Amino acid sequence: MTDRTTRWGILGTGGIAATFASDLPLVPGAELAAVGSRTAEAADAFAAKFGVPRAHGSWAELAADPDVDVIYVATPHSSHHAAAMVCLEGGKSVLVEKPMTLDLASSAQLVQEARNRGLFLMEAMWMRLNPAIRKIQELIEDGEIGEVVTVHADFGLQGPFDASHRLRDPALGGGALLDLGVYPIHFADLILGSPSAVHSWARLTPEGVDETTGVLLGYHSGAVAALTCSIAGESRNAASITGTLGRIDLPPGFFVPRSFTLKRSTGETEEFDLGFDGSGYQFEAIEVQRCLAEGLPESPLVPHTTTLELMTLLDTIRAEIGVAY
The missing domain is CATH 3.30.360.10 (Dihydrodipicolinate Reductase; domain 2)
Known part of the structure; x- marks a missing residue:
């Protein structure tokens, strides 16, 4: 990863995906190589707008793309677990939009899956990299x-x-x-x-x-x-x-x-x-690329322990206020 471009895939085609795509040119050594969505129509439209070389009409197709190094999961958070799991199972490192999932148990499952496969995983809490x-x-x-x-x-x-x-x-x-x-x-x-x-x-x-x-x-x-x-x-x-x-x-x-x-x-x-310049999403991409170049399985600035501790806190708060998903 140290002597070549980092090839990004984006899973999702909504507003956050668009902002990330707009900021990625500000990241040295980054290339937006592919986009994936649940439908070919959405993926094609996003690819046309941002000049993405390859558009995939399913999450699994994006995860299987051999010319993608890391995937940014930009779906609504109710889909984060399923989408990130598809990417990890496809052998891809993952930056998953915050919150990592809806609860501690599903976030812990992603962390364990990444560790078992030796893949990089980070929650995209961009504020922590600002x-x-x-x-x-x-x-x-x-x-x-x-x-x-x-x-x-x-x-x-x-x-x-x-x-x-x-x-x-x-x-x-x-x-x-x-x-x-x-x-x-x-x-x-x-x-x-x-x-x-x-x-x-x-x-x-x-x-x-x-x-x-x-x-x-x-x-x-x-x-x-x-x-x-x-x-x-x-x-x-x-x-x-x-x-x-x-x-x-x-x-x-x-x-x-x-x-x-x-x-x-x-x-x-x-x-x-x-x-x-930009919207501020570039800093999380820079951190991901730094970690990949150094062979780190997680970021010291947004470590797995922090994500899991805060998911525990969010679960506690939801229990107190009576919200269930």
Whole structure:
């Protein structure tokens, strides 16, 4: 993998697949070699739009393509497990869109399958690879804001969504938690790690998925994370990290930041600008290619243990708020 192009396949033809395809030209050494969908018509249309050499009318055909090194699974999350399993069984390394699956058990099954086959597998939590997020982690590790005491993050979309929309469909893993809440939850994990206490509450839709969810996480250090997500109204979609010596504020769109502000307790304010081209999906592709080149079975930045720990947390929250898929 070190002396040739990394040949990508994309499984899925929706909006996220399109964004990933648009960002892939920003990745050195990346080639979009093939696309696969459940129908030849969808695959052909996507291939024509993005100049993809080969279009496959089934997941299995894409997984069997000998000229593909790694596949990005970009289906709705209710299909992640089945799609990623097809790819792994076809001998392909996989980058699977977040959340990896709908629950811990199915995510653990994918991890075990990848390990058994010696294949690379990573959850596509692009926020964890974002340059601004990584810079924030570095500042906190260097003690720039002292001991972290609170983390706040929210992600809400303007509703209402029709009852037929995927965000309200339990069969598609609908609701705010898995679509939006994963970002505040991953953000808190990046800063504080695994919580020692979990308290959550939600308003459910008539279909039984969460419309608005609030989560309070407690940590052995004494820190607290207050997180919200909603498909009923657009919140500020921002985040902040408060420490004993200062605070870091992330602007709206905290899950794909290009800048942030560090406010020290001395009154000094420092602005950080880490702007980049594209939508931000290129950084996860860069990390995948780095890991493949180094022969790593997983990314140290988005390791399997983190994915499984957070799926455990999401399962706990769903149990508390009474959501089942």
